[in-house]
Amino acid sequence: MDQKITGRAYVLGANIDTDQIIPAEHLVYSLSDPEESRNYGRFALSGVPPALAGLPEGHIPFTEGDRWRSSFNIIVAGNNFGCGSSREHAPFALQKAGVRAVIAPSYARIFYRNAVDGGFVIPYESEEDLSDLIATGDQLELDTAANRLYNSTQGKSHALRPLGDVGPIIAAGGLFAYARQQGMIAT
Amino acid sequence: MPAMTITEKILAKAAGKTVVTPGENIWIKVDTLMTHDVCGPPTFQIWQKEFGENAAIWDREKVVMFPDHYIFTEDPHANRNVRILREFARDRQLPNYYDVQSERYKGVCHIALAEEGYNLPGTVLIGTDSHSCTSGAFGLFSTGVGNTDAAFILGTGTIWEKVPASMRFTFEGESPPYVTAKDMILQILGDIGTDGATYRAMEFDGSAVQALSMDERMTLTNMAIEAGGMNGIIAADEKTEAYVKARSNAPYELFRSDGDARYRASYRYDVAAMEPLVAKPHSPDNRDTVRAVRGTPLTKAYIGSCTGGKLSDFRMAASILINQKVSVPTFVVPGSTGVARLLELETYKGIVLREILEDAGCVIARSSCAACLGGPADTIGRSVDQDVVISTTNRNFPGRMGSKKSEVYLASALTVAASAVNGHITDPRDFM
Numbered sequence: 175m176d177q178k179i180t181g182r183a184y185v186l187g188a189n190i191d192t193d194q195i196i197p198a199e200h201l202v203y204s205l206s207d208p209e210e211s212r213n214y215g216r217f218a219l220s221g222v223p224p225a226l227a228g229l230p231e232g233h234i235p236f237t238e239g240d241r242w243r244s245s246f247n248i249i250v251a252g253n254n255f256g257c258g259s260s261r262e263h264a265p266f267a268l269q270k271a272g273v274r275a276v277i278a279p280s281y282a283r284i285f286y287r288n289a290v291d292g293g294f295v296i297p298y299e300s301e302e303d304l305s306d307l308i309a310t311g312d313q314l315e316l317d318t319a320a321n322r323l324y325n326s327t328q329g330k331s332h333a334l335r336p337l338g339d340v341g342p343i344i345a346a347g348g349l350f351a352y353a354r355q356q357g358m359i360a361t
Numbered sequence: 362m363p364a365m366t367i368t369e370k371i372l373a374k375a376a377g378k379t380v381v382t383p384g385e386n387i388w389i390k391v392d393t394l395m396t397h398d399v400c401g402p403p404t405f406q407i408w409q410k411e412f413g414e415n416a417a418i419w420d421r422e423k424v425v426m427f428p429d430h431y432i433f434t435e436d437p438h439a440n441r442n443v444r445i446l447r448e449f450a451r452d453r454q455l456p457n458y459y460d461v462q463s464e465r466y467k468g469v470c471h472i473a474l475a476e477e478g479y480n481l482p483g484t485v486l487i488g489t490d491s492h493s494c495t496s497g498a499f500g501l502f503s504t505g506v507g508n509t510d511a512a513f514i515l516g517t518g519t520i521w522e523k524v525p526a527s528m529r530f531t532f533e534g535e536s537p538p539y540v541t542a543k544d545m546i547l548q549i550l551g552d553i554g555t556d557g558a559t560y561r562a563m564e565f566d567g568s569a570v571q572a573l574s575m576d577e578r579m580t581l582t583n584m585a586i587e588a589g590g591m592n593g594i595i596a597a598d599e600k601t602e603a604y605v606k607a608r609s610n611a612p613y614e615l616f617r618s619d620g621d622a623r624y625r626a627s628y629r630y631d632v633a634a635m636e637p638l639v640a641k642p643h644s645p646d647n648r649d650t651v652r653a654v655r656g657t658p659l660t661k662a663y664i665g666s667c668t669g670g671k672l673s674d675f676r677m678a679a680s681i682l683i684n685q686k687v688s689v690p691t692f693v694v695p696g697s698t699g700v701a702r703l704l705e706l707e708t709y710k711g712i713v714l715r716e717i718l719e720d721a722g723c724v725i726a727r728s729s730c731a732a733c734l735g736g737p738a739d740t741i742g743r744s745v746d747q748d749v750v751i752s753t754t755n756r757n758f759p760g761r762m763g764s765k766k767s768e769v770y771l772a773s774a775l776t777v778a779a780s781a782v783n784g785h786i787t788d789p790r791d792f793m
Contacts, residue, residue: 189555189556189644189758191756191758191761193734193735193756193758193759193760193761194758194759194760197735197760198734198735198736198761199735199736199737199738199763201399201430201431202399202431202436202438202439202441202442202737203438204402204403204438205403205406205508206403206406206410221759221760221765222759223759223765253556254555254556254559254589257555257556257589258491258756258758259490259491259734260400260488260489260490260491260493260505260506260507261399261400261507262400262403262507262508262509263403280556280559281559282556282559282589283559283560283589283591284491284505284506284507287506287507287510288506288507288508288509288510291507291509291510291513292507292508292509339386339523348509349509349510349513350411350509350513353513353517358517359411359412359516359517
């Protein structure tokens with residue numbers, strides 16, 4: 175896990191469910207084929223209603239047109255991020271689009287597990303809801319050693335909760351890498 | 362030994378411990394791993410990549426695969442996923458596979474798990490589907506995971522879990538005929554919200570829960586995930602055992618919560634005082650009474666899914682739709698081929714259920730998840746444009762049933778049927 179993750183913020187509200195992260199009609203694509211799996215990046219967050227996409231103004235597309243990489247790589251959201259279905263395609267789609275970390279006060283359990291165990295994105299919990307304190311496009315720096323988020327656009331800093339029990343899994347790069355480190359499965 | 366809840370007892374057994382405490386991370390043995398056409402193929406791919414070409418599945422008898430999500434479609438990618446499932450089952454000689462192109466085809470996995478006898482009390486069932494919590498209606502620990510976790514189980518038969526604190530929901534009193542399990546769970550969702558039970562076990566008990574059929578109990582546990590719950594659970598009783606014994610010879614073990622077990626929160630409800638409810642757009646916790654939204658114009662009605670496509674749901678719908686005509690397109694999707702078969706055998710007032718539904722003008726589709734989660738563009742019943750749908754399904758987040766502009770109201774089969782007749786949201790008591 176990199177100690178510093180920098181990038182531009184993409185801000186969303188509360189209860190962003192997995193259908194908004196990657197609509198069900200797109201779940202048919204291969205996740206392993208390098209070309210085909212780009213569709214997940216392209217359609218990432220395409221289910222968010224336009225007025226709520228990229229707060230506070232809204233109507234900011236996460237990816238432009240046919241592009242599969244986003245210019246935003248840190249998601250800031252409200253409570254209960256990733257609620258809904260168990261689709262691992264959701265954190266995968268965010269990673270494919272270039273997202274490194276999500277910052278929200280709370281997560282739905284399966285999304286959180288998938289993000290950690292698959293090693294896709296780091297699901298950081300914020301002490302307070304930052305979705306109305308940070309604006310889409312703000313330049314952020316995430317310090318994973320200090321558990322702090324710096325907003326250089328606004329000159330503010332915010333506390334994040336330590337990753338706790340899942341820290342070693344994230345640091346290893348996912349469940350399989352962790353299990354190998356621990357000798358739980360053969361290398 | 363400290364007092365424990367049923368969830369803690371089952372997890373302790375699966376972890377080989379005598380005691381587990383909420384918040385503790387444990388490794389547990391899995392008894393059943395379930396997957397389907399959407400998450401099976403990526404799970405197999407990860408498993409192969411991580412364990413190698415010649416990897417062995419931890420226990421072929423314990424893997425159950427139901428193609429059910431995107432089945433009756435021309436979408437080539439969706440059909441490729443079903444093909445991958447079929448080939449994997451064949452190549453790896455997995456006995457518990459229910460192919461689309463065979464008489465074994467079942468339909469929606471959570472209903473099929475019950476019907477095929479996989480829901481064994483006291484066991485651990487993990488599925489690559491968030492509604493895997495449904496199986497907890499049989500007194501077992503069941504929850505949903507993603508592809509990586511499922512691939513890990515496929516190779517090792519184990520998984521880590523954080524022991525959840527339990528929340529208790531007790532329903533007492535005599536249930537009026539217009540109050541269903543769907544109304545009970547919508548009541549809870551409105552009270553605690555879509556994250557009210559995140560990382561918690563939701564335990565349902567009380568005389569009004571015991572009075573429910575297994576079908577209806579599954580509606581309660583099915584929507585535990587809509588409150589963020591890790592699992593939903595109802596202790597097994599005589600009804601559970603009779604259901605299981607009729608479908609399986611496998612051993613099982615009965616667990617109950619200790620009288621002095623600790624709960625994070627306890628809620629009590631009197632079902633006699635309850636009334637028909639809906640969840641308004643765009644969240645399952647946006648509860649209101651049917652009375653308060655009656656008259657809302659509709660463009661579509663939908664009866665189906667793991668939540669609302671069981672025999673009990675169609676019995677309820679038929680009791681309203683007999684000698685009536687629907688005035689908006691109404692889609693009936695039996696959850697499983699078993700349910701579809703029973704629609705042709707079971708009667709209401711001497712008339713076969715299927716006939717009642719057809720005569721009322723419902724479109725009866727083949728069993729699958731269908732439009733509950735939108736799916737490919739050619740999915741039957743999928744919402745389009747600015748549809749306003751009333752549905753027996755489980756989620757109404759933006760775009761869930763297809764169109765991002767559509768609005769979905771969630772309700773019981775009674776309320777959906779009554780509303781389908783009038784073309785606007787209607788209290789089922791008007792027809793009872």
